[in-house]
Amino acid sequence: MANYWLLKSEPNVYSIADLQRDGSTCWEGVRNYSARNNMRRMTVGDLALFYHSNANPPCVAGVCRIKKEAYPDRYAWNEKSKYYDDKSPKDSPRWFMVDVEFLEAFDRLVSLEEIKSTRSFEDMVLVKQGRLSVQPVKKSEFDAIVRMGRRK
DNA sequence: GCCAACGTTGGC
DNA sequence: GCCAACGTTGGC
Numbered sequence: 430m431a432n433y434w435l436l437k438s439e440p441n442v443y444s445i446a447d448l449q450r451d452g453s454t455c456w457e458g459v460r461n462y463s464a465r466n467n468m469r470r471m472t473v474g475d476l477a478l479f480y481h482s483n484a485n486p487p488c489v490a491g492v493c494r495i496k497k498e499a500y501p502d503r504y505a506w507n508e509k510s511k512y513y514d515d516k517s518p519k520d521s522p523r524w525f526m527v528d529v530e531f532l533e534a535f536d537r538l539v540s541l542e543e544i545k546s547t548r549s550f551e552d553m554v555l556v557k558q559g560r561l562s563v564q565p566v567k568k569s570e571f572d573a574i575v576r577m578g579r580r581k
Numbered sequence: 582g583c584c585a586a587c588g589t590t591g592g593c
Numbered sequence: 594g595c596c597a598a599c600g601t602t603g604g605c
Contacts, residue, residue: 560587
């Protein structure tokens with residue numbers, strides 16, 4: 430059975446339009462342990478809301494699907510990368526990434542404000558905690574947000 | 582640009 | 594293992 434997730438990206442770094450253009454991408458640069466642990470629980474075919482953080486407005490912008498399960502994030506070993514981490518040994522990788530593929534860009538952005546003001550979303554990690562860049566979402570929450578995004 | 586809420590680091 | 598100092602995220 431598929432799991433559901435929410436992935437945050439700053440649209441000025443990588444947006445849903447970029448993913449639509451590329452078709453798929455690797456999700457590198459997660460450097461937070463609980464986000465990493467969530468990523469390692471992902472399986473191929475899981476669905477994820479694509480969230481635009483540091484955006485105006487912050488919002489869910491579309492949907493993507495997990496294409497490849499967690500594997501070592503090579504950017505942690507690249508000294509030139511801003512994601513470089515000298516505490517991630519090659520024989521015992523600390524950081525992981527997944528591959529995701531584009532599924533849809535919403536007709537209508539579902540803003541954080543709208544999510545926060547909807548009663549049935551009050552238990553979402555996005556609402557309760559906020560700062561986590563890879564977080565689990567309930568199927569009911571996922572389905573409801575996708576419905577909102579498709580409504581013109 | 583500010584700052585609240587978290588996370589991480591490192592001395593002890 | 595505690596906790597102060599520091600760093601980051603991300604909404605506003």
